[in-house]
Amino acid sequence: MNQVSKNLALWLVLGLIFLLLFNIFSKQHGREPEIVFSEFLAAVERGGVSEVTIQGHSIQGKYQNGERFRTFAPNDPDLVKTLREKKIKIAAKPEDES
Structure with missing residues (x-):
């Protein structure tokens, strides 16, 4: 694998991790507290x-x-x-x- 492909794959993985974390935290923040x-x-x-x-x-x-x-x-x-x-x-x- 050449250097350009490695860099592209690394940035793609980092981008996916960022999107996953953003999605997880944005859903938790917007959730209403549950009361009895x-x-x-x-x-x-x-x-x-x-x-x-x-x-x-x-x-x-x-x-x-x-x-x-x-x-x-x-x-x-x-x-x-x-x-x-x-x-x-x-x-x-x-x-x-x-």
């Missing part, structure tokens, strides 16, 4: 939640201060009613959508 469902309900009751997106049993939301969170809900038939009473913006997505 009872903590979510307490925040809803005290008026600390501004909006939620419900997708199956998964709930992602935003507190009044702008921080984001996620949680998982059991079958709670009164959840949407409670969210509406507290005037929380509600969005829903199909369960199989990514």
Whole structure:
């Protein structure tokens, strides 16, 4: 293998490693912290939640201060009613959508 091919291969490997590391760290940084469902309900009751997106049993939301969170809900038939009473913006997505 000549010198040009070695240099090209080295830069290609370094570039791929850089892209891999960037991808790993960017996904971790953007992930919302997971809270327990009872903590979510307490925040809803005290008026600390501004909006939620419900997708199956998964709930992602935003507190009044702008921080984001996620949680998982059991079958709670009164959840949407409670969210509406507290005037929380509600969005829903199909369960199989990514």
